Amino acid sequence: MPGERIRLLVVDDSALMRKHLRQIFEAEGDIDLAFARNGREALEQAETFHPDVITLDVNMPELDGLSCLERLVASGCKARVVMVSSLTEAGAEVTLRALELGAVDFVPKPDGTVSLSIDRISGLLASKVRAAACARPRRVLGLRDRIRAQRHEVERRSMAGATGMAAMRAGISGLVLVGVSTGGPRTLEEILPELPATFPWPVVVAQHMPTSFTGVFARRMDSICALDVAEVDGALPLLPGRIYIGRGDADVVVQRRLNRLIVASVLPDDSLWHPSADRLVTSALEVMPAALLIGVLLTGMGNDGATAMTDLRRRGGHTVAEAESSAVVFGMPADLIRQGGAELVLPADAVARQLIAWSHQSR
Template sequence: MPKLLIVDDSALMRKHLRSIFEETGAFEIRTARNGQDALDQVAAFDPDVVTLDINMPDMDGLTCLGEIMTAAPRPVVMVSSLTRASAPATLEAMQLGAVDYVEKPGGTVSLNIDAIRREMVEKVTAAVSAKPRRARGLLSRVRHTRQATVQPRRAAPLGRVGGLVLIGVSTGGPRTLEDILPELPGNLPWPVVVAQHMPGTFTGSFAQRLDRICSLEVVEVTGPAPLTPGRIYIGRGDADVVIGSRLGRQIVSSVPCDPAMRWHPSVERLVRTAREAFPADHLIAVQLTGMGDDGAAAMAELRAAGGRTIAESEASAVVFGMPAELIRLGGASLTLTARAIPGQIRTWLS
């Protein structure tokens, strides 16, 4: 039975979370009241997965997470109020090695935690088998930042674009995208559109964060916009990102969620709308880490029609769910580690 450590400074929240996971009967559970208590429990209890609050007195969640991922890496799911103000801290937690995050509805001490019971259990259960990654050091960030300054951004040309790179990603995605997107050159001839399962309060901050470290310009899709080379489009959260055309030009848009799709922005919907706007052999689709199967069927059909597809390999995927399903369907042209993917995209577009 996997061991779960719940870390929160609120006794009420610890009680709510413990109740949720005790009802599953699937975990051995302990709790910690602050960051230092959590570090002591990690050493003594050796949990398989940790849920960690961000805002705690004395030692906050980010400091605690950094200590865990440096000394004894293991899957950590952040539990936080998902507001625009908290977005940078939660994204920093992903950078430090957290696997995922869950919203704490109603604020720091919530009486409505049952509203996210299903999501909480699913994400923590998936995290048990996730691959923990050590905290990324400053040198890696400096390297990416320098790369972005060395390669000047190209002016976006007018008219139709020749093709499109599509990326679908979920659990473990923010850090994986930070490994891949900065390695794409500023003169990439095709635009890139990303469907990352993420709340709308986060995607703007995430796009800004990526824009600081990428050679390509990175923008959040908030409304209809022309597709242009030299740009990465991050689909706005709590909506779907789709491809279409207007006045003879291909466009990318943010539209209300399709209720038939469980995860948003929907990878499946992104790929299917791209197929309506581009020939299959003018599309490259990449399926990265994430639980579930969003996008796998559409990408498999794309490959069968002559498109090129990549599934992230189990060796690097934080959660080998979405790419595994693409492979199972016979829809992966190639299976590559995250670090090998940008080189393959460059090769295909050279």
Template sequence: MPKLLIVDDSALMRKHLRTLFEETGSFEVRTARNGRDALEQIDAFEPDVVTLDVNMPEMDGLTCLGEIMASAPRPVVMVSSLTSEGAAVTLEAMQLGAVDYVEKPGGTVSLNIDGIRREMIDKVRVAVRAKPRRAHGLLDRVRRSGRAAVPAPRRAAPRVGWSDGLVLIGVSTGGPRTLEEILPDLPADLPWPIVIAQHMPRAFTGAFAQRLDKVCALDVSEVVGPTPLTPGRVYIGRGDADVVIERRLGRLLVNTIPSDTSLRWHPSVDRLVRSASGHLPGDSLVAVQLTGMGDDGAAAMAELRRSGGRTIAESEESAVVFGMPAELIKQGGATVTLPARSIPNQLISWLSRGSDGSRP
């Protein structure tokens, strides 16, 4: 039976979360009242997974996470408010190695805890099987987390001769950290735009796009409405909606539309890939399936490969959760399987033009 440590400064919240998980009969549970107490409990209890509140006295969640990942890495699920400040802190936690996050109930905890019951249990169960990854220079990163990031050097991306090709990326649990490993290694003159469906709440995607824009040579923005696709740019689908490719007056656009309620995850990877396949031939599309639970996008990417498209599945070696890429591989839909660190070079190789300017 996996061991779970619940860390929260609210006695009421600790009580309700402990009851929630003990009622499943699937966890041995202990609690801690702040980050400092959590570190002591981790040494004594050796939990398999930790839920960690962001705002706590004595030692906050971000500092505690840094200590955990530097000294005794294990899966951590952050519990955060979905405010702009909460989103920024949670994204920093994802980069530092947290596996996932859930929204902290507001108002009366006893009334609102049911609203996150299924999500909390599902994400903690997945986290138990996830592989935490230690970040380089982690404690230094925590100490300077409030400082502004230094923008990556940029140069003008090409605006002529675009061959109407497109890179599509699907990603879920563990995605923020993985995307921050891949996208900064891509050059500003990448000849095709990139559109990303990252399963994420609406309050997070804008902050995430801004964060990536600071560290990438490519321009990164959130999709908030119909937007012409341009080389040298990365488009992040708005959370709690779906992101699709459209063609208007002969020009390709990326757009955000209401989520399809028949689908479980949003922005939907499946819907993004199918919409792109409806407007571009297979050999003009490259699809990348990264870390995440479930199978969103696997069937659509497998169909894309059969129609002449190229696909990359992140390997089990680097995937925080191997569910989505594993399903793509299972369906025979992966052209290549690579660890995250090797994906930028593969994309650059595939998208490089010949000297005659022919299609990659």
């Protein structure tokens, strides 16, 4: 909603947090504010204030953030929800569940001295609220999706051993590089479980996330994907038919060591977002021919990955940009399209089929 005022409901049980958040958002100049101290007050405010965006604390008395979100979704509330979550494993589990329920994004809850911590993330808070105001919420996963996930899990457990050995003998015939940010967990849950256990290429994912979230997310994806999924913490051999999730707050790169391809977690560069999709793609181009690479740029604000994937396309590799019709935030894929680097523009539910088709062509 460029040029329009944003109606923001801030839900937090801490009076000090509400005070600091009021100062941050009032300084923006185009945000109308309302406040709630817990989930029950938030439900009442949602009916009367009609917010465009809700920032929702996870831990609150009377009605916690997750329970509040479930009721907001059930009531048909159209507001985009940004969760405010602690950077702990438990916080990550709750946040990923909230994203599955329909929240569009999350921000880290300040720890330590609130006044100092909130200043460090004030710019991030404002930018995420603005992105959420324009975001396209994804549908909540239903029964059909859960049955499909269970089917893939059975397939993975029955076939992974034999498939993995055959793939290791066959070697790497291609590599998929995925860049994704806001809205990514839900989008990846729609794409990666559709890759069969026989998919022959490795998939490396640069999902913008904090360190405490990516391990939890990798385990969650491993439970619903036919392929094995692992967080990249250190260096791992790049093996066919596996999915690698870059560790949060670091960068993930492809390297060649002792004539073997590996995927490694390295110190972040000076980019704004991490793991950096641009750095991932650039590193792969340094050690593999572009013709063996596929770049996939999915939902997210900003432009991370667009420049490197445009270079990949110009060198002869394949690229896919997520279509605006399915992207929660059409920033990163839009920039790839604008630069002329998108070979195909596809909705999220068509991406896996295209990856499978390209892998068959390579054979």
